[in-house]
Amino acid sequence: MSELFDTDNSHLPLPFTGETLYSWCARFHRINGNTSARLTSRQLFDDSTAGLRHDFPTQLNVFLGRTNQLLGSADELIYQRTVFGIFSPFLATSAIRSIAENMNEGGDVHIKHHLGVLPSRAGSAAPLKACPSCMRSETNSLGTPWWHIEHQWPTNRVCQTHGDYLLLPPQAFHSRVLKEWFLPADVQWQADAIPNEQVLIKLHKLNEWSCYLVTRSQNPFDSDLLRLTYHIRAKAMGWTTMDGSLKFSQIRAAFRESYSCLEELRGFEFIGETRQDHGGFLGSLLRQFDGNRHPLKHALMMDFLFGEPMHFNSEYQRILSISIWLDRKDLWAELTEERNQLKLMVAELGYSVNAAANQLGLPVGQAVRYLKMEGVEYKRRPRVLNPEKESALRQLLGSGEDRELIAATLGIRKTFIKDYLAQDSILRDAWKKANLAKQTEKYRQHLVQLLSEHPNDSIKQLKQIPGNGIQWLARNDRQWLENTLPSLWRDSSSTPDTTC
Ligand SMILES: [Zn+2]
Structure with a gap:
């Protein structure tokens, strides 16, 4: 034949x-x-x-x-x-x-x-x-x-x-x-019956996961690393206790909030098990070393924890790359304990402290304190702004706004603004000039108001009023001050008495 x-x-x-x-x-x-x-x-x-x-x-x-x-x-x-x-x-x-x-x-x-x-x-x-x-x-x-x-x-x-x-x-x-x-x-x-829109959106999302999963057909996941990837993500979502164990009732509640709409569909009835304390398939995927291997259940877990295949993939690859040089017991200990993980990423894998803290969801300040305490060498990544924020920053600097005000307006640190200006001398000079003009105007207005409120006070008395600004004006705006308060120079035309 x-x-x-x-x-x-x-x-x-x-x-x-x-x-x-x-x-x-x-x-x-x-x-x-x-x-x-x-x-x-x-x-x-x-x-x-x-x-x-x-x-x-x-x-x-x-x-x-x-x-x-x-x-x-x-x-x-x-x-x-x-x-x-x-x-x-x-x-x-x-x-x-x-x-x-x-x-x-x-x-x-x-x-x-x-x-x-x-x-x-x-x-x-x-x-x-x-x-x-x-x-x-x-x-x-x-x-x-x-x-x-x-x-x-x-x-x-x-x-x-x-x-x-x-x-x-x-x-x-x-x-x-x-x-x-x-x-x-x-x-x-x-x-x-055709499912409702909410269900259809979820089903379309599952198609995206299918497309990703078949790219792994001949490159299967390591089931232990897969579980570790889920575990670390659950931790990053805040679903673990101080000792690193999973807060299972929260995980179940969060999952059910998003996915219980699917449990009426034929073939998705297993989602109903997540009502139970053991958590159904969520429990078996997160807890057992050799748990459930059904692709639909994993796709739901991945979507629930990561939302996007690329996000999941980069985290799995990261854990896979670390796993190459640690035995499994150490790997779990290193990765499920946040401090260890931070140290590992910064000291061994060359992450900047910002990047590592960002990935672990830790405040940068806390990460820096811990690394200092542990004597770990670290480098700070030059901080960057998104384009909208940067353009707002340049505009505010160009108009000479105070750095405190800019920092508060844009939600950035004053030290960042200082560093930013240090890298751009033209902007720095422009800001200095505009800022001086702004301050001068402020001090002038303040003094004019002071004089109108205290028309009969002597210079000496005026200079005793807190925040009078006369000394600042004498340094930065002398000509105007001379014209406004000629009596200040009554005794000496060259050296104003600006001591307070
Ligand atoms: Zn078709």
Whole structure:
């Protein structure tokens, strides 16, 4: 049979980008006018059910040979044309190896056994799903819709392209081994109500996490470091006690506030467990070393703690880079204790004290005090302002405002303004000039008011009034003072009596 395939590929449909292996086989079955589903599976996989396992097909080595790798290499089949690519980031290396072997050679893949939870139902971990708009557009352009890999990821419930809420099949389609080569148009879809806007926003966010997670398909997370990443973030959010243990009731409450809206959806019922004291999946992901490995649960945890995939990724990478030179026990001790972590970042990893304090959510002053106490050498990063603030600062300096006032107005330190002026001599001179003019005007007005309030006082008496400013004016605005208070120079034209 393989010889036939080797010499002529014309009866093999071209695979679509993002099409699942099962989908391609279903189209092959149609195009070749086959009537027996099991026969088609034998034809392609040398096994009557290997290809009908829509989530984790097996005997891929046979398939690769018989199709001349038309759909790509073994890895491309496994990671890009089956749902394995969204599960693998969370699996142990040994599990990945064993599953890939089973998919290549034969042997059943019980993914749920590797997910660290008791399978609640015997069905597929990724029941088939489809987008109504994709189905319509493919029916119009191709005659029949096909199965998209993205729609099958358990983390995706809306179409990336159209935003439609994905259709879910009736229970019979949740089987791991299907009896026929179904295409989306063959399924009696269950009409679930379209979720409200709040839920849809959350589901779209999960799609973003899916896209990130599949970039890790062949570079799985270290489950221990993943848990540490969650733990440190929970700590940064203020959800730990002084001794570093998690304030679990707060975590549950915060999670439920944002995500309980999802628990009515089919497939998201597990969120209801977070009502319990043990915290359901939140508890298992944060507490157990080898906890739950389901991608949907991790995606929810990541979204809850980090909000953005890039934010999560940089924190995970940071912890990964530290883990290379510390054993795990030390790593946990170092990273879950804030002071240790600060010291580590500044002394060993070359962070500036500002950057380290910022990342740990510590006030810079407190961080500096601690580092001094510990005798840790540190450098301060030159502080920078955002462009709006900097432009406001330059404007205020140009108009000669007092530094105290500018500092209070912009919420920055006076020392920062001093440093800023030191770096820009033109601005500094302009500020000095304008500031002197402003002060002069202030002192003049003050003295004029003083004179009107004390018309009969002698110079000596005026100079005894606190804050009279005469001495300042004598130094900085002598000509005006001479004109205003000629009596000050009555005895000497060159040396005013400015002693108080
Ligand atoms: Zn669509």
